[in-house]
Amino acid sequence: MQCECCGDEAGRFAPESLARYIDHTLLKPEAAVSDIERVCDEAAAHHFASVCVNPSYAALVAKRLRGSSVTPCCVIGFPFGTHTPEAKAAETAQAVADGVMEVDMVLNVGAVKSGDWGLVERDIMAVVKAAGNAGVKVILETCLLTDEEKVHACEIAKRSGASFVKTSTGYSVGGATPHDVALMRKTVGPGMGVKASGGIRTYEDAVAMLQAGANRLGCSAGIKIIEGKTGTEGY
Numbered sequence: 001m002q003c004e005c006c007g008d009e010a011g012r013f014a015p016e017s018l019a020r021y022i023d024h025t026l027l028k029p030e031a032a033v034s035d036i037e038r039v040c041d042e043a044a045a046h047h048f049a050s051v052c053v054n055p056s057y058a059a060l061v062a063k064r065l066r067g068s069s070v071t072p073c074c075v076i077g078f079p080f081g082t083h084t085p086e087a088k089a090a091e092t093a094q095a096v097a098d099g100v101m102e103v104d105m106v107l108n109v110g111a112v113k114s115g116d117w118g119l120v121e122r123d124i125m126a127v128v129k130a131a132g133n134a135g136v137k138v139i140l141e142t143c144l145l146t147d148e149e150k151v152h153a154c155e156i157a158k159r160s161g162a163s164f165v166k167t168s169t170g171y172s173v174g175g176a177t178p179h180d181v182a183l184m185r186k187t188v189g190p191g192m193g194v195k196a197s198g199g200i201r202t203y204e205d206a207v208a209m210l211q212a213g214a215n216r217l218g219c220s221a222g223i224k225i226i227e228g229k230t231g232t233e234g235y
């Protein structure tokens with residue numbers, strides 16, 4: 001049997017084939033410099049897509065990953081998305097100056113729930129503008145949204161110039177689901193990225209997300225996943 005995602009004849013991803021989809025992620029508040037350095041070195045060794053960290057470590061990951069195939073990435077407005085557009089823009093500008101090439105911003109979920117779609121759009125556009133050439137992923141926190149809200153948020157992220165929509169922070173109860181990934185892919189079409197994240201703990205979880213339409217995965221259990229084991233990481 002041939003794998004639909006990677007063409008692997010055995011029907012399974014080799015570790016390095018799966019790793020290239022994964023943002024190797026460490027967002028725990030207690031993460032120390034040595035933890036971040038370890039994650040960077042793991043990512044470089046296994047050719048993960050990126051290392052995704054909190055903004056205070058942006059400069060560290062940019063420096064540590066220099067010369068590797070791995071993209072330095074940090075989160076913005078994390079974990080609740082409740083910051084103002086101005087605060088998110090300033091955080092983004094600093095992160096880009098520190099050397100990240102991708103940022104994962106959290107949507108203003110309260111604005112969505114208030115029906116203030118103008119604020120949702122201004123918030124995303126402020127980050128896209130501040131990011132310049134860096135890619136912007138918009139975290140919807142899908143477990144808090146209705147399907148209608150997910151679709152509208154995806155449409156706004158797309159027209160605001162974001163490069164990805166992303167399911168989850170990993171902080172709210174409920175992470176990525178194949179249903180949400182498929183809905184997001186259907187909404188944004190083939191030309192925009194869809195990142196599944198939050199609660200992906202096994203090889204099977206990861207493949208299910210890719211088969212649903214994701215082309216990036218955010219995982220704190222990336223090493224276990226590519227080795228075909230079950231990770232226990234998370235918050």
Ligand SMILES: O=C[C@H](O)COP(=O)(O)O
Nearest residue numbers: 169170198199218220234
């Ligand atoms: O962006 C990625 C998520 O924060 C990772 O969540 P996780 O710890 O459940 O894998």
